[in-house]
Amino acid sequence: MSYSHLTLHTDKYQINMMYAHWVQGSLNKKAVFEAYFRKLPFGNGYAVFAGLERIVDYIRQLTFSDEDIHYLRQQEERYKEGFLDELKNFRFTGNIHAVPEGTLVFPNEPLIRVEARIFEAQLIETALLNFMNYQTLIATKASRIKQVAANETLLEFGTRRAQEADAAVWGARAAYIAGFDATSNLRAGMLFGIPTKGTHAHAWIQDHDTEEEAFQKFAEALPDQVSLLVDTYDSVKSGIPNAIKTAKLLEQQGKRMNSIRIDSGDLAYISKQAREMLDRAGLPYVKIIASNDIDENIIINLKAQQAKIDVWGVGTQLITAADQPSLGGVYKLVAREKKGAYEPVIKISGNPEKVSNPGIKEIYRIINKETGKAEADYIAQSDETDVRRGKPLKLFDPLQPYKNKIITNYEGVPLLKPIYIDGELVYSLPKLEDIRRFHQEQLQLFWPEYLRILNPELYRVNLSPASWALKMKLIQKYNG
Ligand SMILES: Nc1ncnc2c1ncn2[C@@H]1O[C@H](COP(=O)(O)OP(=O)(O)OP(=O)(O)O)[C@@H](O)[C@H]1O
Numbered sequence: 001m002s003y004s005h006l007t008l009h010t011d012k013y014q015i016n017m018m019y020a021h022w023v024q025g026s027l028n029k030k031a032v033f034e035a036y037f038r039k040l041p042f043g044n045g046y047a048v049f050a051g052l053e054r055i056v057d058y059i060r061q062l063t064f065s066d067e068d069i070h071y072l073r074q075q076e077e078r079y080k081e082g083f084l085d086e087l088k089n090f091r092f093t094g095n096i097h098a099v100p101e102g103t104l105v106f107p108n109e110p111l112i113r114v115e116a117r118i119f120e121a122q123l124i125e126t127a128l129l130n131f132m133n134y135q136t137l138i139a140t141k142a143s144r145i146k147q148v149a150a151n152e153t154l155l156e157f158g159t160r161r162a163q164e165a166d167a168a169v170w171g172a173r174a175a176y177i178a179g180f181d182a183t184s185n186l187r188a189g190m191l192f193g194i195p196t197k198g199t200h201a202h203a204w205i206q207d208h209d210t211e212e213e214a215f216q217k218f219a220e221a222l223p224d225q226v227s228l229l230v231d232t233y234d235s236v237k238s239g240i241p242n243a244i245k246t247a248k249l250l251e252q253q254g255k256r257m258n259s260i261r262i263d264s265g266d267l268a269y270i271s272k273q274a275r276e277m278l279d280r281a282g283l284p285y286v287k288i289i290a291s292n293d294i295d296e297n298i299i300i301n302l303k304a305q306q307a308k309i310d311v312w313g314v315g316t317q318l319i320t321a322a323d324q325p326s327l328g329g330v331y332k333l334v335a336r337e338k339k340g341a342y343e344p345v346i347k348i349s350g351n352p353e354k355v356s357n358p359g360i361k362e363i364y365r366i367i368n369k370e371t372g373k374a375e376a377d378y379i380a381q382s383d384e385t386d387v388r389r390g391k392p393l394k395l396f397d398p399l400q401p402y403k404n405k406i407i408t409n410y411e412g413v414p415l416l417k418p419i420y421i422d423g424e425l426v427y428s429l430p431k432l433e434d435i436r437r438f439h440q441e442q443l444q445l446f447w448p449e450y451l452r453i454l455n456p457e458l459y460r461v462n463l464s465p466a467s468w469a470l471k472m473k474l475i476q477k478y479n480g
């Protein structure tokens with residue numbers, strides 16, 4: 001059995017619906033689903049889309065193995081053999097559009113659009129949401145941390161506390177997209193080409209008779225990468241003075257010590273002491289790393305206390321998105337094939353936020369040509385042409401009709417890109433470095449008011465008048 005084969009990484013109800021479609025002969029009918037989230041995490045003003053690379057890899061390997069079929073045969077549903085034969089020939093033959101990784105995204109806009117036989121589109125819901133929700137959440141958390149530590153180095157240290165191995169490596173990748181500089185996870189480094197960094201643990205010190213001896217032995221072994229953890233006994237009285245001795249010995253060999261790491265106690269006080277002691281000893285080049293349950297709020301706080309920290313090691317709070325451990329992305333049917341054409345469909349809910357936006361849609365980022373900044377995102381039906389033709393657009397929020405605006409001098413950038421067409425991968429997956437750069441460019445498109453981490457301005461995401469009218473028509477139809 002392979003732990004990386006993911007075809008049955010789906011909720012059983014998807015297979016049950018596929019079975020019912022097979023029984024009813026409706027399996028080949030086309031359907032269009034869109035994936036989006038309704039609420040931004042962490043009170044942030046934007047989210048950072050991630051997960052596409054894994055989705056592409058998942059779609060690529062999406063076949064039912066003999067083992068999968070054997071397992072399904074044993075289920076209490078007693079699926080008929082004809083269905084299992086159908087699954088043996090299964091492959092994804094549809095279209096997928098998605099926004100590129102690193103894109104800034106907002107609530108209620110389609111981030112992934114799947115157009116396929118209902119049989120195929122239904123199967124992939126669970127895995128798509130699983131990848132998109134987790135990776136987008138971590139990229140967004142990492143982006144918040146980057147916002148407050150723009151000039152320091154950020155190291156991702158979370159693996160030991162991550163929700164298992166996949167979360168660790170894909171989380172490390174998401175953090176890198178959003179601006180982290182390196183990870184401690186070597187597998188993430190090997191798989192994705194993320195730079196890797198490491199210091200040492202308390203165990204190295206505990207395993208020696210004295211801290212001084214431990215530091216010197218470590219420096220002897222890795223003279224070009226010396227980073228010493230100074231808090232095993234007492235940072236100010238013992239760790240930092242011993243690290244200084246080691247740095248001086250290294251200088252005699254023409255080498256420069258890289259850094260010290262502080263992992264407990266008052267990080268503001270100790271880092272200031274450390275900086276002073278290192279500078280006084282003629283070691284201004286030795287950097288100070290801080291770790292210990294760091295997040296964006298602690299970073300802001302430590303900076304306000306004039307902490308002298310050059311590098312932040314961030315683990316648990318980032319990799320587990322501790323203050324909001326899930327993103328509520330959903331995958332909703334927006335159109336179904338009926339008599340050879342698409343019919344838009346809606347999901348109605350007592351909760352107005354949960355009423356879906358019907359119809360096959362495009363999102364455009366409306367860039368004001370004068371300022372070069374993003375003005376709003378505009379969700380239109382895919383057959384509307386106003387944005388592409390640069391026609392004046394009415395930006396309106398139906399819940400706040402006084403917030404009405406006509407925009408004329410703009411460029412409408414379509415955000416959804418073709419990824420799979422007729423089951424073929426047509427998207428050339430960008431290099432990770434390019435995704436990271438693209439994310440930084442995305443940030444430049446937005447006024448800082450939308451990017452601040454506390455109480456950001458609400459960025460407009462507006463439905464086109466035609467999309468709004470369609471929604472109202474379907475609500476009226478179903479409300480009778
Ligand atoms: N000057 C400071 N201002 C605000 N927060 C700080 C400051 N110094 C440290 N912190 C944070 O306070 C928390 C301290 O946690 P905790 O009490 O568990 O650490 P500790 O007792 O110093 O070390 P240990 O991990 O060994 O228990 C950490 O999240 C740390 O990042």
Ligand SMILES: O=P(O)(O)OC[C@H]1O[C@H](OP(=O)(O)OP(=O)(O)O)[C@H](O)[C@@H]1O
Pocket residue numbers: 157158160161201202263291292293294313314315316317
């Ligand atoms: O605090 P995080 O943001 O998760 O960063 C990673 C933590 O992992 C290591 O701690 P370790 O596993 O040795 O435990 P301890 O320092 O809490 O005792 C390291 O010393 C950091 O404190």
Ligand SMILES: O=C(O)c1cccnc1
Pocket residue numbers: 157158184197198199200261291313315
């Ligand atoms: O290299 C480090 O210092 C490190 C790595 C993982 C977790 N904590 C610290």
